[in-house]
Amino acid sequence: xxxxxxxxxxxxxxxxxFAIHGTDDPLVPYGGGEVxxxxxxxxxxxADTMKLWxxxxxxxPKPVAGEVPDRAPRDGxxxxxxxxxHCKTGTDLVLYTVEGGxxxxxxxxxxxxxxxxxxxxxxxxxxxxxxxLSAHALPVQGTARR
Numbered sequence: 791x792x793x794x795x796x797x798x799x800x801x802x803x804x805x806x807x808f809a810i811h812g813t814d815d816p817l818v819p820y821g822g823g824e825v826x827x828x829x830x831x832x833x834x835x836x837a838d839t840m841k842l843w844x845x846x847x848x849x850x851p852k853p854v855a856g857e858v859p860d861r862a863p864r865d866g867x868x869x870x871x872x873x874x875x876h877c878k879t880g881t882d883l884v885l886y887t888v889e890g891g892x893x894x895x896x897x898x899x900x901x902x903x904x905x906x907x908x909x910x911x912x913x914x915x916x917x918x919x920x921x922x923l924s925a926h927a928l929p930v931q932g933t934a935r936r
Contacts, residue, residue: 812891
């Protein structure tokens with residue numbers, strides 16, 4: 791979350807949030823600070839961003855932590871899945887933290903780690919995102935349900 795936008799982040803309706811972040815991301819620092827590349831700017835840490843979303847959506851501020859099975863134990867990475875529960879708005883907040891992971895697409899192709907960091911194969915980001923979004927589909931405005 792950009793530092794400048796955090797104080798004014800007041801969505802008109804509750805939003806489900808799904809985030810994936812690598813702790814060794816050389817472009818978008820997990821601990822917050824200056825973004826390297828793109829339009830730059832200062833961002834909150836991942837922890838502070840998720841706390842903000844938990845407050846906005848009325849969730850417990852402390853997530854329920856779980857581990858994603860480590861499919862490649864020798865790669866030096868493992869993935870934690872945090873779920874923020876009891877959201878008053880009926881939304882879900884989910885964070886996948888790839889310990890040792892970079893600015894990459896989990897389960898995807900490999901980019902040069904010296905530029906973007908390492909890619910985990912512990913889970914498929916495309917599949918995880920699709921599952922999450924399918925469970926949180928918004929109705930299309932102007933469309934009658936039958």
